[in-house]
Amino acid sequence: MSGGRPSAGRAASRREGPVLAPVFLGSLARRRMATLFSLAAIVLGVALGMAVQVVHESALGEFGRGLRTLSGQADLQVVGPRGGFDEALYARLATRPEIAAASPVLEIEARLTGRDDSLTLLGVDIFTLAQVSPRLLPRAADGGDRFAALADDAVFLGEGASQALGLRAGDRLRVQAGSEPLALRVAGDLPGLEAGRRLAVMDIAGAQWHFGWLGRLTRIDLRLREGVPADAVRAALQADLPAGVLVQVPAAAEDEAANLSRAYRVNLTLLAAIALLTGGFLVFSAQALSVVRRRTEFAFLRALGLARATLFRWLLAEGVVVGLVGGVLGVGLGHALAWGALSLLGGDLGAGYFSGLSPRLQFEAGTSAIYVLLGGLAGLAGAWLPAREAATVSPARALKAGDEAALGDGRGHPRLGVAVLLASLPACLIPPLAGLPLGGYLAVACILAGAVLLLPALAAGLVRLLPLDGPVSARLAVARLAAAPGHAVTAAAGVLTSVALAAAMAIMVASFRDSVDQWLAQILPADLYVRGGKASGSAYLDEALQARLAGVPGVARVDFIRHDSLRLAEGRPPVALIARPLAADGSDLPLVGRSVAGEGASQVWISEAMQDLYGGSPGQSIELPLAGRPVALRVAGVWRDYARQTGAVMLDLAAYRHLTGDRLANDAAIHLAPGASADAVAEALTGLVAPGVLEIARPGEIRALSLRIFDRTFAVTYLLEAVAVAIGLAGVAASFAALAAARRREFGMLRHLGLTRRQIGAMLAREGALTAGVGVVGGLLAGGAIGLVLIEVVNRQSFHWSMDLHVPWLSLLLFGGGLVALAALAAVVAGRQAMARSAVLAVREDW
Structure with a gap:
């Protein structure tokens, strides 16, 4: 007999499935607003993380295809x-017995x-x-010289370069050589090159x-003889x-690019994960209040006869359905x-890692499935605690009138x-x-x-600080928060998370931007700056x-x-070398x-970065x-x-030229004589060479351009902050919509006692403001701590990069106050339907 019970239970569960599905899953449609807000939060969290992943993978894929084209069959x-x-x-390597072919x-x-643009030009x-x-391999144009190569x-242009520059055979490609x-x-053209590559080839x-590169090469591609192990050859060649x-x-260059941009991508992905976490809080809020209403x-x-386990599973299914639909x-x-x-x-999300590429959008089935699963997990996590609470409450207690207003003791x-x-402190000490x-993320x-977890204690502490006098609506709002803090905690959890994210990012971005502004002011002391062009390979200033x-x-x-670069370690990007006149004590750095x-x-x-790496x-x-030779230098x-x-070293220009x-x-930093006109000097400088060769800028222009690039780099961050605020407000609206519907008998009793709809609306507004205020205070405190972790860890x-702390106090106060006001409005709007019911009908529901 005992062996047959599990089979009977499973059979009963299968029979209950079609019957209970409309009861539970249909509840999602009946509470449309709460479901919609929860769904929207999960959709946004998954979408932002998916977008970052897709953009980065597309850019890396395009970058890798270009590298494979350039390297060809090289080992x-x-x-x-x-x-x-x-x-x-090149001559030494080409004659080695292990090498089948070498291409300089x-x-x-x-x-x-x-033009403020450049083109990759390969001499082959x-x-x-x-x-x-x-x-x-280049291909001469029809009717052209067969020995043109x-x-x-x-010069021979790839299709991407030809389309971007609007050039074809017979035209002239005008570039800068020196000055x-x-x-x-x-x-x-280059028939074997993919269309997206902006590349040109010449002898x-x-x-x-x-x-001006006589006797110089930047790369040698090597193809090994059959059967020769690449690792052994690498070791032998490196010694020579x-x-x-x-x-x-x-493939090392592709790995370097992936490692270089990985931290930026992971940081954005984790910000999206926090948005997804906030979506899980919304699911928790909606499910917790739904459980209260449906006791x-x-x-x-x-x-x-419905078993506790079956009730628990169906309530979890509600959250999972919301999460999976949101994930899709x-x-x-x-x-x-x-x-x-x-x-x-572009493929770098404004950060400059893959500038010049035109990646194609790629669909990754495996990655998409993972993000759909993450949405389902967020829904499951949000529904877990409310489902467990509903399954543990006895039917007799749940049938008691008025118990629908209870939502835990709120003690936390x-x-x-x-x-x-406290565990966040040792987490900050974990090395990368x-x-x-990872230690910073854990913190x-x-x-x-x-x-x-401390939110209930914070709510209780704030209640004790609030006065108990004033209008009736104000006293009722304070009394409600004190008597049923669970309601406020449920609604404020999403607010706290979203405010913490927004405040932390605001502190970090403000600190970073202020530090960058001060840094630019210190490294740009001259009156004018002259540059031969960003493309230092072809544009430079000779001695004349x-x-x-x-x-x-x-x-x-x-x-x-x-400017130059140094190769210090295999698998790492080059380190920048900067040579300029320096004070002996480095006071100008x-x-x-x-x-x-x-x-x-x-x-x-x-x-x-050089010190860290x-x-x-x-x-x-x-x-x-x-x-080409090792030089011992003392770190000053x-x-x-x-x-x-990726790191940089700076030498005094005279020492660099000597070595x-x-x-x-x-570049040239121009210091003007007293009384000299910057415009007149700039005009004289440009007249020294052909038009368009020299770029001349003032420090203010460079600072403004740099800060615009900074703001573009953090454009995705600003989007995430806006999403966090929207999610927080959505949580307040959804929570108060459900609470107002559950409290319609309370509103009816208050109407019988003489309160007007306006007074009840004022009470709801104060409750919304108090609830959001608890979340805002907790969020600002948590956001400040997270901001410090972002900056220091x-x-x-x-x-x-290190930076100086700069807290945008006014912006944070305006943001917090605005969020509280919007939450009060959302609470009133959410409760209007429940307040519109007849007071008599509302009270009769308790008879």
């Missing part, structure tokens, strides 16, 4: 700094004359290219000659390479948002909340794992969880032009700046911490590859750099 690549390396290395490459980011050896990267002024314009003849000898030149597999219904079902809709909306983001912001778990909050600040989760710039009337002093600067040319200043403290010695200090998260022999410059470990 290994020899890469060096931005300034390249001696081409004599000179990659130049060529600035388009008169046409004879070795066919053996390693045949897809890059060997001409030093011929002079250069016209190259479009001699054909390597012509590229070296025209752009000069300092700063590395041998790596072609009598559940009591009758229990009396008719969110995945669809996420792809739509991704399409818009790719169109407006203050001791557990304090313990969880795989470059991700944020602990702060949010602890704040929610430097002398002419210094001799312009009205110029008191010129500080020339040289935005220093952080102590410095041990002294006299001599053997000192270097490193950025915070490679080590080195003031006074210690580090080895840098300069001009650490400086703040918001432009490069490398490089006399070129990329998450951003430092993700991007290696």
Whole structure:
């Protein structure tokens, strides 16, 4: 007999399914507003996370396809700094017995004359290219010279470059070579190149000659002989390479790009996860209040023989259905948002990691399924506690009139909340794992969880501070909050989460923006800045032009700046090298911490990112590859750099030129003589060269442009903040709609006692304001703590930037006050239907 009971139970459950489905799942349709708000929150959370994931995967996919096209059949690549390396290395490598073919490459980011844009130009050896990267082979135009690929002024454009520039065979491609314009003849196309790549190819000898790269290469692609192990060859080749030149597999560049943008993507994804978490709170709020309203219904079902476990499962099913539907809709909306983001912001979401790419939207079935599942889990988590409470209440208690207004004792778990909050402190000390600040994320989760657990205690404390005199509506609102804090806690949980997110991001962004503004003011001390162009591979200031710039009337002093890069470790992006005139004590740098600067040319200043990634403290010695040889330098200090998260080192220009022999410059900082006109000097500077060659800007213009780029970078963050606020208000509206419907008998009794609809409306407004106020106070406190974690832990470990704390007090106060006012309005609007019922009919429901 005992063996047959489980089978009988399962059979009964199967028979109950079709009967109970309209009772439980139909409840979602009956409480349309609460269901809609819960659904919308989950949709937004899933959509934002899905959009970030799709955009990033599309950009990485496009980036990887381009790298595979460029590398072709290469097994290994020899890469060096931005300034390249001696081409004599090619001859040494090509004759090694392990190498089947070697293809030299000179990659130049060529600035388009008169335009703030550039084009990737590859100088290649046409004879070795066919053996390693045949897809890059150029094709002469119909009727053109069959040997055009060997001409030093011929260039071949990929379809993407041809369409973007509006050029075809026979036209002239005008680029900048040094400080002079250069016209190259479009001699054909690249038939093996994908349409989305903006790329051009020309003979390597012509590229070296025209752009001043004689005897220099930036890359050598290697194809190994059959059966030769790549790992063994890599080790042997690396031992024979000069300092700063590395041998790596072609996929390493793709991994570098993925690692570089990973922290930014993960941070955005976790912000979307917080929005999804807030959606789970809305499901909890809606389900908890639904359970309160349906206690009598559940009591009758229990009396008719419905098991506790069955009731528990069906209530969970309600939450899961909302979550899964929200997940499916969110995945669809996420792809739509991704399409818009790719169109407006590009594949980098405005952060500059994949600039110049035009990624194609990709649908990933596995990723989409994961996000649908996350939506279902959010619904399940939100419905768990209300379902358990409903299943544990006895039918006799649930049938008692008036019990529908009860919603827990509202005492919460203050001791557990304090313990969880304290756990955030050691979490902040966890070092980054795989470059991700997992300890910081754990600390944020602990702060949010602890704040929610302490919310009842916070509500009780605020009630004790409120006066008990004043209008009747005010006293009733305070008395209700004191007698039934569970109602306020349920409604305020979503408010607290959304306010905490918005406040934390506001503090972090304000601190970051203020620090960037101060940093720009310190690193831009000159009156004018002259640049040959962002494309430092083709645009530079030679010695003759430097002398002419210094001799312009009205110029008191010129500080020339040289940019390069250093390859310090395999698998990591290059470190920026900046050479400029520096004070001996580094006082003209935005220093952080102590410095041990002294006299001599053997000192270097490193950025915070450089220190975090490679080590080195003031006074210690580090080895840098300069001009192909290792040079020992003493760290004089650490400086703040918001432009490069991969690390940067700064040398005095005179020391750099002594160590490398490089006399070129990329930028010039112009200090004007007293009384000189900036406009007149700028006009004289531009007249030194052909029109459109030099870019001249004032510090204010550079600061304004930099801050605009900053704001664009955080555009997605601002969107998440707006979503958080909308979700918080939706939670208040949904909670008070359900509570007002459950309290219609209470409203009827108050009407019998003489209160007017206006007074009841005022009471609801005060209740809404008090409820939102509890959430806002808790959210601001939690948001302040989370903001500190974001500043001191998450951003430092993700991007290696420190910043000064700047709290936007006025904005936060206006935001909190506005949210409280909107919550009061939402409570009144939500309760109007219940207040409109006849007082007599409302009271008779209790008879």
